[in-house]
Amino acid sequence: MHWLHLGIAVIFEITVAICADxxxxxxxxxxxxxxxxxxxxxxxFLxxxxxxxxxGVGYAIWTSVAGVGIVIVSALFFGHRLxxxxxxxxxxVIGGVVGLQLSGGAA
Structure with missing residues (x-):
């Protein structure tokens, strides 16, 4: 369930960035x-x-995955260059997130 909560938190963090812009x-x-x-x-949800x-691991995963998501969404829908x-x-960033997860930061 913690991964679902983190995924929802990421989606809403991407929404924060889009709305703030x-x-x-x-x-x-x-x-x-x-x-x-x-x-x-x-x-x-975080x-x-x-x-x-x-x-530390949860927050790092949240911000990193949301950051990647924001870059991808802005490239796909807002014409930003990728x-x-x-x-x-x-x-x-993805390599770092995988490394954090492999470090045993979540049950």
Whole structure:
């Protein structure tokens, strides 16, 4: 169940970034509400996942996977460029996440 909680937290963290970008410095009310609401939901599910994960490992996985997700979503839907350097960075982040998981950070 902890992996499900972490996955939901990642999805809502990606939503936070998208909404925050669209909120334009919190000048767009509906996007601002979306940013705050999705942030609260992401934090709730992260806290549920951290009941099982070591905090350092769980938080690192959450932020890393969400960061990769944001780069991919923005490339697919918002026309941001995904060059070889970003792709190499994504591979490095995924390698780090796998290494953390292999370190035994979750039950």
């Amino acid at each position: 669209r909120a334009k410095g919190f000048t767009q009310p509906s996007w601002t509400v979306g940013t705050l609401a999705s942030g609260a939901i992401a934090t709730y 806290s549920q996942a951290l009941l099982t994960f070591d905090v 060059g070889w350097r970003k792709a190499l960075g994504i591979v490095a």
